[in-house]
Amino acid sequence: MKVTFIRPNIFDDRLASAMEVLAFAILKALTPPDVETVLYDERLEPIPYSEDTDLVAMTVETFTARRAYQIADRYRCRGIKVVMGGFHPSMVPDEAALFADAVVIGDAESVWGEIISDARRQTLKPVYRGDDQRGLDGVRFDRSIFAGKRYAPMSLVQWSRGCRFNCSFCSIRAFYGSSVRRRPIPEIVAEIERLGRRPILFVDDNLFVDVENAKALMRALIPLRIKWCCQVSIDVACEPDLLDLMRRSGCVTALIGFESLEPESLTLMKKRWNLKWIDYATAISRFRDAGIMLWGAFVLGWDQDSPDIFDRTVEFAIRHKLAVAGFNILMPTPGTRLYEELRSEGRLIYDRWWVDPRYRYGEAVFVPRNMTADQFTEGCFRALKEFSSWRSILHRAMDPSTVLRSPMHMLIYSLVNVRLRSEVHRKQFAPFGAQDDMDPFERIQAKRLHLGMVSA
Numbered sequence: 001m002k003v004t005f006i007r008p009n010i011f012d013d014r015l016a017s018a019m020e021v022l023a024f025a026i027l028k029a030l031t032p033p034d035v036e037t038v039l040y041d042e043r044l045e046p047i048p049y050s051e052d053t054d055l056v057a058m059t060v061e062t063f064t065a066r067r068a069y070q071i072a073d074r075y076r077c078r079g080i081k082v083v084m085g086g087f088h089p090s091m092v093p094d095e096a097a098l099f100a101d102a103v104v105i106g107d108a109e110s111v112w113g114e115i116i117s118d119a120r121r122q123t124l125k126p127v128y129r130g131d132d133q134r135g136l137d138g139v140r141f142d143r144s145i146f147a148g149k150r151y152a153p154m155s156l157v158q159w160s161r162g163c164r165f166n167c168s169f170c171s172i173r174a175f176y177g178s179s180v181r182r183r184p185i186p187e188i189v190a191e192i193e194r195l196g197r198r199p200i201l202f203v204d205d206n207l208f209v210d211v212e213n214a215k216a217l218m219r220a221l222i223p224l225r226i227k228w229c230c231q232v233s234i235d236v237a238c239e240p241d242l243l244d245l246m247r248r249s250g251c252v253t254a255l256i257g258f259e260s261l262e263p264e265s266l267t268l269m270k271k272r273w274n275l276k277w278i279d280y281a282t283a284i285s286r287f288r289d290a291g292i293m294l295w296g297a298f299v300l301g302w303d304q305d306s307p308d309i310f311d312r313t314v315e316f317a318i319r320h321k322l323a324v325a326g327f328n329i330l331m332p333t334p335g336t337r338l339y340e341e342l343r344s345e346g347r348l349i350y351d352r353w354w355v356d357p358r359y360r361y362g363e364a365v366f367v368p369r370n371m372t373a374d375q376f377t378e379g380c381f382r383a384l385k386e387f388s389s390w391r392s393i394l395h396r397a398m399d400p401s402t403v404l405r406s407p408m409h410m411l412i413y414s415l416v417n418v419r420l421r422s423e424v425h426r427k428q429f430a431p432f433g434a435q436d437d438m439d440p441f442e443r444i445q446a447k448r449l450h451l452g453m454v455s456a
């Protein structure tokens with residue numbers, strides 16, 4: 001038996017490099033040794049559809065859903081079974097089931113063995129439900145599945161899953177619920193030791209689960225003498241000991257979800273706690289004093305935002321010399337409270353924007369109360385262009401406390417900024433999926449017509 005793992009791209013194009021997809025290393029480790037496996041990451045390579053396989057397993061995000069459905073269709077036309085898992089199929093399993101023989105809701109690892117057995121017997125079930133309370137002790141990773149791929153020279157490690165907060169636009173809570181599960185720290189240390197000297201990216205949605213555990217992790221990292229990056233909530237800045245441990249254990253970059261400069265918008269997204277303990281300028285200066293470069297994430301287009309929010313936010317990010325920043329157009333993703341609110345109020349321009357052939361990347365999918373859809377779309381694009389201009393990149397690089405602190409800091413800063421600069425223009429206004437492949441929903445309609453299930 002042979003399993004083909006696929007990571008679809010948003011568009012049918014290639015990147016110079018990409019981050020590994022940790023989920024495939026977990027599934028590879030859980031796959032019986034007599035099952036052949038191969039991975040195709042569409043961000044790096046085209047998919048060889050004619051290659052023989054018995055089962056295709058895809059991880060699908062909302063942004064890659066349209067492309068995933070097109071890919072699935074190509075395989076299923078040849079009678080090859082397709083199983084889909086990940087955030088998007090977990091949130092809209094009925095939609096994914098139109099394009100897959102089996103859909104996994106939740107984490108796939110608890111049901112992967114069953115899926116393989118069922119696939120061997122040709123008795124795949126339409127739905128598998130992962131156990132989202134299963135402990136993370138003993139999770140194994142087989143990274144041999146990444147061999148020979150042009151992945152970024154950085155190893156991904158996961159300590160925890162879930163987040164203790166509940167922001168209205170975020171899929172994390174919708175997927176993991178209120179629980180936060182952690183792997184034992186000795187297992188993290190052993191894994192990092194096996195990975196060698198490459199920089200580590202902790203993929204946890206918020207590495208700051210609680211003070212004592214976070215401190216224990218940092219202390220355990222110090223002897224490893226590694227460089228690492230992570231995502232944390234802003235309240236880390238209120239813990240001087242923790243910041244110091246981050247610095248001493250080799251933290252180079254931290255992504256912080258600032259989201260908005262507007263207290264009212266933070267209230268709207270249920271993230272007012274961002275300003276509860278510390279103001280943004282003080283938090284930034286504390287990270288800077290610890291020598292940690294900041295990646296600021298902003299989400300723009302809340303109902304309280306006025307049309308000047310874009311320019312004010314990018315000006316703030318450049319003035320405070322954030323090493324990197326994202327100015328994300330507010331996208332309601334299925335499963336979140338935000339999506340349900342906008343849909344129930346009838347405010348979505350495209351109900352299922354992720355599969356709508358009219359939708360283009362970076363466009364507004366709803367109209368905020370204080371601006372037009374065009375102002376919304378253009379404001380975010382303008383902020384991205386301004387932040388990634390050469391003038392801005394040079395200005396932000398002149399920071400002796402962070403970017404100029406070491407060759408490693410400078411290398412990461414340069415690589416990430418040049419990469420994001422090229423992405424801004426490559427992605428904006430591009431249609432989702434491959435234009436040569438048929439619209440997945442049209443294809444389904446055509447199939448039903450052919451089978452006489454519907455009339456034309």
Ligand code: SF4
Nearest residue numbers: 163165166167170205
């Ligand atoms: S803090 Fe970040 S990961 Fe946690 S719910 Fe909010 S946006 Fe999501």
